[in-house]
Amino acid sequence: MNSNLTQAELAALQSPLSNDCRVLYLLGLRPDANSATTSSAPIDYKQLLNLLNGDDKEAPYQRGRQVNSLVRQLEQVGLVALPLELDLDHTINGKTLLLPLLSEPQSDFEQLHARHSAMSPNWTPNKALFEEMASLLGIIDKTFDDNEVGEFIAYWLGRPSSVFSEFQWTQKFANNIKRKRLASGYAPTKVVGTQQVKVAAGIEADDNARKLVEKYAATKKS
Known part of the structure; x- marks a missing residue:
C-alpha cells in the first residue's frame, strides 16, 4: 500500500473529526488496506480497541459498537464506504470496509x-x-x-x-x-438478491400476462 496520503485523504482528514477517528483511519484501517481494490483488511475489534485505548488505563473503548460509531464518522466525510451487505447497526468484526480515497x-x-x-x-x-x-x-x-x-x-x-x-x-x-x-418502503420493487430494484412497466406486464395464461391453461384442463 502507498504510505503517502492522497490529497483527497488529507482534505477529508482535515474535516471536523475527532482525533480518535483519525487514529482509527491512519493506524487502524489504512496500513493494511489494498490500494488496488481500496478494501481494508478484515476488521479486528480487539486490535482496534487496543489501538484506540493506547496507554489509557481507564480504557474508554470496550465494545465493537464504539468502533462502529467512529467508522460512521469516517463514512460521513467520505473516508470509508460500506459494502452493500454491511450496516453499522450490526457487528462488522471480520468484515472488510472500502477506503475510496485511498488511491489517487x-x-x-x-x-x-x-x-x-x-x-x-x-x-x-x-x-x-x-x-x-x-x-x-x-x-x-x-x-x-x-x-x-x-x-x-x-x-x-x-x-x-x-x-x-x-x-x-x-x-x-x-x-x-x-x-x-x-429500505423496506422502496417501491415499486422487485427483489434481486437482498436488494429492492425498480421494476419496469414492461416487465410487470409480461409477468401478469404469463400468470393469466397459466391460469387460463389450468382452467381449460379442468
Missing part, C-alpha cells in the same frame, strides 16, 4: 476534489462518478430521480456547516441511494 483519483474525477463547498439548491451529482461509486458499493439499480436528489439537497441545506468536495457530495449521495435501495 482518475483524471476524470481529480477536479472534483479541488473545491469544497456547502450544499446548494441547484446541486446535482456527477453522473459518471455516481455510476462508478454505485458499482463499487454493489448497487444494482443505478437510476435516480429528481425527488431523490431533492430530498438529499433538502437534508443537507439544513446543515450549512457541512462542507465537502464535489467528489464527497456525490459519494454521500451514492451511499444515500444505497440505503434507500435497502
Whole structure:
C-alpha cells in the first residue's frame, strides 16, 4: 500500500473529526488496506480497541459498537464506504470496509476534489462518478430521480456547516441511494438478491400476462 496520503485523504482528514477517528483511519484501517481494490483488511475489534485505548488505563473503548460509531464518522466525510451487505447497526468484526480515497483519483474525477463547498439548491451529482461509486458499493439499480436528489439537497441545506468536495457530495449521495435501495418502503420493487430494484412497466406486464395464461391453461384442463 502507498504510505503517502492522497490529497483527497488529507482534505477529508482535515474535516471536523475527532482525533480518535483519525487514529482509527491512519493506524487502524489504512496500513493494511489494498490500494488496488481500496478494501481494508478484515476488521479486528480487539486490535482496534487496543489501538484506540493506547496507554489509557481507564480504557474508554470496550465494545465493537464504539468502533462502529467512529467508522460512521469516517463514512460521513467520505473516508470509508460500506459494502452493500454491511450496516453499522450490526457487528462488522471480520468484515472488510472500502477506503475510496485511498488511491489517487482518475483524471476524470481529480477536479472534483479541488473545491469544497456547502450544499446548494441547484446541486446535482456527477453522473459518471455516481455510476462508478454505485458499482463499487454493489448497487444494482443505478437510476435516480429528481425527488431523490431533492430530498438529499433538502437534508443537507439544513446543515450549512457541512462542507465537502464535489467528489464527497456525490459519494454521500451514492451511499444515500444505497440505503434507500435497502429500505423496506422502496417501491415499486422487485427483489434481486437482498436488494429492492425498480421494476419496469414492461416487465410487470409480461409477468401478469404469463400468470393469466397459466391460469387460463389450468382452467381449460379442468
